[in-house]
Amino acid sequence: MRAYKQVVERVEGQILAGTLKVGDRLPAERDLAVQLQVSRAAVREAMRTLEAQGVVRSGVGSGPDAGTVVSALPSEALTRVLRLHVALANFAMDDVVAARVMLERSSAGLAAAHASAEALAAVAEPLEAMSGEPDRHEFNDLDTAFHIAIAEAGGNRLVADMTIAIREAMRLPILRELEQLGERWPEVRTRLCAEHRAIHDAIAAGDQVRAAELMEAHIHSARRLLAP
């Protein structure tokens, strides 16, 4: 087995066994290298693997306190993985849209059932800015923020993280579609804003079924509106 893999397997094994927990500090690079009889370069390579998985963060603190800490960054890791594989067309766009419908139906229903006043305010906030005259880039960022706020409001961390990862993976493809709209842009923007507002209102009214139905209709409608 290659040297860095030994280090990865040691740390992953301790995580799976429950002996390493979020917030725990890993031994210093040179100590890990001595313990496992590998080079410091191999330890550094292993840390890159674990960082990419969102389970450690390097360079926390400075001076003698600098080190690598076990972390909880699953959303970032999932987002990076999905974004790259969507770009590589490892997932067909229809499959991505179907998965998005399933996740966001669930998120919208959960948000209608559970959203706190604070979470609901976070859903409403991008809608205000969208009703101004955002350009396509700003609109896309606000649209992403709206869908992420609903996922967060639902309160299921895993569903939210998968929803966020898929929406983030769509950010670039959707921006390209927005840029190709030409003179249809104001009309499409008005239509999407109205759909967003209706979803917000169903969530605010606590209507789970309607929130889920409107979300599904919105995702399909947006696909049709943006299709070249």
Add this chain to the structure above:
Amino acid sequence: MRAYKQVVERVEGQILAGTLKVGDRLPAERDLAVQLQVSRAAVREAMRTLEAQGVVRSGVGSGPDAGTVVSALPSEALTRVLRLHVALANFAMDDVVAARVMLERSSAGLAAAHASAEALAAVAEPLEAMSGEPDRHEFNDLDTAFHIAIAEAGGNRLVADMTIAIREAMRLPILRELEQLGERWPEVRTRLCAEHRAIHDAIAAGDQVRAAELMEAHIHSARRLLAP
């Protein structure tokens, strides 16, 4: 920015822009190091990041042909990320179960609608072995294989990969629960086998609604049966 990150961002940028595709070979380590004016160690660290994301595979071929190739391994990458974060308790078990119900309802319904004869045979195969006298470890492997075969049969690659990642992340926690069953084990095994058989039959009959309902009931039933 740290040197390895420059390399990661260069390769990710080319993937997102569509200039690097699955099957393309990256430049040799020493060439990448010269191009980006970083050390070869930094290039190696970057490859560990990209490997962990399932977008490249190193050490393909040998001799002068050895190299790093752009790859499509999203399922493995998602599985490793979710397994580690479930172990770190970054996701509450109730949230994981709710996400699993949502995904596997969808998978079972898709499988009932779309499963080929071959895919259906792959769903049936672990059931045969389970009806023998597998020990808990074998049972858990067969159970995992059954749920994965249904996800594959549904034909949505992204839904399948997320389903697989979550079921794989549950493998160790479920094995621990099976081991704590004591003398209830034969009764629980018989019950779970009957539920699996009913799900298989609904999929084989092409009954989407029934397949989805039975899958949801099975996941909740298994939670209750295995709860300590």
